[in-house]
Amino acid sequence: MIALRIGLAALFLMVAVTVQTSVLTNIAVAGVTCDLVLIVVIALALSRGPEWGAIAGFAGGLLLDVVPPADHTAGRWALALAIAGYMAGLIRRETSTGPVGPLGVALTVVLGTAVSLFIYSATGSLLHDPSVDWGEFGVRLGIAAGYDVVGAIVVIPLVMWIMGRVVPARERRRVLP
Template sequence: MIALRIGLAALFLMIAVTVQTSVLTNIAVAGVTCDLTLIVVIALALSRGPEWGAIAGFAGGLLLDVVPPADHTAGRWALSLAIAGYIAGLIRRETSGSPVGPLGVALTVVLGTAVSFFIYSATGSLLHDPSVDWGEFGVRLGIAAGYDVVGAIVVIPLVMWIMGRVQPARERRRVAP
């Protein structure tokens, strides 16, 4: 069961990275694409908790860091998504395993977008990457957050439903009394 879950999570992340880099960029709004990988990481974190969030975030971010056309220092998205995933997992714990409401999911996505984009930009600044432009940060964050919520409406229920199907029986009992 655990192997199946890990395999599914890896599959989700790979699909997300592929679609994000080659399909979603064609419907970018002002250059900003939907962070599908982040959404999948948040979905995994919401269904499995902070450890899963952090590790899935690390794996997904690492893919974003090394899959072309990435040309920045590897590890930046990994760090950003790992922390965003961890926080999303904590939010799930806060609501004690019961399904997080739609508003909660939307807020989590916005928070995750803000946290990950900020960490990505901040690490770029620390590494003296000349391409980081804080003047554009606010606008791009706003667009990205809105876009991610739209993407999350489709993706998060799907991922959480599939992950729920492969949940161990004892956890299912605890969640659904």
């Protein structure tokens, strides 16, 4: 069961990376694409908790770091998405063991986008990456957050439903009374 879950999560992340780098960039809004990987990470975190969020964020971010056309120091997206995933998992644990409402999911996505973009840009600044432009940061964050919520409406229920199907019996009893 656990192998199946890990396999499914890996599959989701790989599909997300591929789609984000080669399909979604063609319908980018002012150059900003939908962070599909972040959305999948948040969905995994919301359905499985902060550990899963952190590890899935690390794996997904690492893929974003090394899959071409990435040309920045590896580890930056990994750090950003790991922390965003962990926080999303905490939100799920803190509120209740039950499912998070639609508004909660939307706020989680906005928060995750803000945190991950900020960490990614801040690490870039610390490493003296000349391409990080804080003047453009606000605009791009706004567009990205809006776009991500739109993407999340489609992706998060799908991922959470599939992950919910492979929950072990004892946990299902605990989570869904």
